[in-house]
Amino acid sequence: MIALTRGWSLPAAFGAEIRRWPSSLKVGSAIIGAILLAGIFAPLITPYDPYYQDFMKTLQPPSSAHPFGTDMVGRDVFSRVLYGIRIDMQIGFFTTYVPMTYGVMLGALSGYFGGVLDATLMRLLDIAVAFPFLVLIIVIISILGPGVPSIYIAVFLVAWSMYARLARAEMLIERGKDYVLAARTLGYGPMRVVFRHALPNIINSSIVFSMSDFVLNILLVSGLSFLGLGVAPPAPEWGAMVAEGRDFIFDAWWISTLPGLAIVFTGTGLSLIGDGLSQRFGQPQRSLP
């Protein structure tokens, strides 16, 4: 009976799960879903090439042909914002979830075993926290040279520390709980206890934090591109677009303003998901651990 209902009611169960979601999770998922779809189907939504320069149509205000206007070299701003979704969401995703993967693992192991490993990790974390995040990233980029590969390397070197801190703190609490002791008494190896038994119970706080981190990373990438250290023009990255329109802000407000609005919209959607997840998991939401 149970097996039958399970097999038959999968869509229904999914619908019931969504109905239980807090409203911020629903709204946030809808926003991010819409943004992802717009990014994937950008060629179907807009007829213009984001790189095509039409010098007959420079600095045109928003109109029905160009809903977000055109920039100083006649490119359609709406197309560039849409194609920008692909760049910003992709970099934001990898800069968030790659460091999260090994940061959580390191923090969990460190919290579980303690000892020399833990002491070393804590000193490393102290040093990483002493530098303002952006300053450390900029210093690393000054060594490697500007560009997306440098951003990835810099963030991968630094950003794991926040997840390690979170996972370690959770593991210190979890380590003494009965189910962990039970698993150890059953003779399971430490790796199995940490990753199969404890990890599912400590991952939620990192998942909640990862939504804020995603926002921070999109702000980081667009900020670096704005400073000329990130994604290089003419690629349609949102921060780079704001920088390009900066000299024309008083004559053509739309070039800088609308890509920036895309960042705010995306960030709000992600924050809403984070807020909803923190309610669903019963976790306090935090921006910085």
Add this chain to the structure above:
Amino acid sequence: MIFIDYLLRRLIQMVPVVIGVSLVAFIAIHVVPGDPIEIMMHGRAKPDVVAAARAELGLDRPLPLQYLRFIGGALIGDLGVSIIQNAPVADIIGERLGPSVFLLTYSTVLAVIVAVPLSLIAALYRGRLVDHVIRFAGMSGFAMPPFWVGLLLMLLFGLYLNWFSISGYGKTFPDHLRHLFLPSVTISLSLAPMLVQSLRAAMLEVLSADYIEVARSKGLTPRRILIKHVLRNALIPVITILAVNIGWLLSGAVIVEYLFAFPGLGSLLVRAVGFRDYPVIQGLALVFACLVMVVNLLADIGYMLVDRRVLKE
């Protein structure tokens, strides 16, 4: 006596971090792919000039010796010489430290003025419409890139209203306040949402404490409870929350200083990276890290003075 003891322990704890931080700053210049001197001079200098610059920076000596020279110099305020600007790094950084600290203090004050009442309202009306509106506004504010907010403020105030200057630093104190208003508002708009989020949680905790219940049962007016009991106890975490967010504040300042062409440490960093001026980058990395550490130490001391219970632990 306990106070001195605590302070000493805290300072000793900082030593390994300072060494680690200085190592990171030191190593930075040595892991540059290729020759940092060649890169700094953009490959246009003659070989003897390059050799002279290398000797000037001490790059021809063994690494441990170089590190000792670096840390020894840093301790007496000597951070080396900028090849690009032909001036001591400590002087270049020194003349920009004041304006940056002014900007950071100004932004923090503005952010606290906005965040305290908002978090109090959100905590008092928990789960009601006002609370949700404040939370949503916080999320949107958190997602706003500072360079974009700054640009919009420039557009609004600089062009249409013409109330505030949109760049520079000014000469007198009132002049500073006027010149720095827009950059400070920009930074505080990204700091305030973080403050509201943490402060709201802190106030909720205070509101559910036993002594608030006692104050209520004594028949004190809600207004008096709010000001004398809730606010005073909820303000203590502000110190800690500000210290935790100092790195975030400095990161925002880097971008905002660049946007407003402000003569501070952040805009210097961006420019130094553009010129690949490695001695300046190295010095700035050290100074930024020290700023964070000093602020955290001051916060600890401040917290201890306000709340003596810390000492007993």
